[in-house]
Amino acid sequence: ETGVTQSPTHLIKTRGQQVTLRCSSQSGHNTVSWYQQALGQGPQFIFQYYREEENGRGNFPPRFSGLQFPNYSSELNVNALELDDSALYLCASSLVGENTGELFFGEGSRLTVL
């Protein structure tokens, strides 16, 4: 069973640029969520995708967008990067219907915005 994998692991961008982060869900899972974890803080929910559609969104502006593909992999896109976007971005997958609070997280993509 393959776990959640994310790429790239680290990247550096400058303010105003755009970034795309990628995630492969755990085998058998059909939902994917993205979380932002600032240094020393708990993860914050960005959005969730199910059946290739956004199925819930946290308090993040529209410049944060995503995609889910038929194979359940996903992308997080952030436009017009700001310094405060520097964080660890976590992807998590789960199976709809197994609502016990367990999401399976990847190791994250560490984004630094200069």
Next chain:
Amino acid sequence: QQQVKQSPQSLIVQKGGISIINCAYENTAFDYFPWYQQFPGKGPALLIAIRPDVSEKKEGRFTISFNKSAKQFSLHIMDSQPGDSATYFCAAFKAAGNKLTFGGGTRVLVKP
């Protein structure tokens, strides 16, 4: 708005001691209250979870105590080991939307 508040931010415990982490939540419409463990360079991983109609759940050395009327819950780590040194997050889970709301985290250091 912060719906889950966690304390302390950090704690140091001797090997064999008890670690206690507390959380409080502000919304009653949550379905599960999980605790996640995160090691440096890794993503969070589920440790233990409890439903709001249960007052206590124990798995090995880890116990959740849940007080629905006070909207509080806590994690007890018994016989703490150096390998337990990690950051622990309480969370509240809403099945509709499959969404976790995390607390701010507690960094636990277990000294040998």
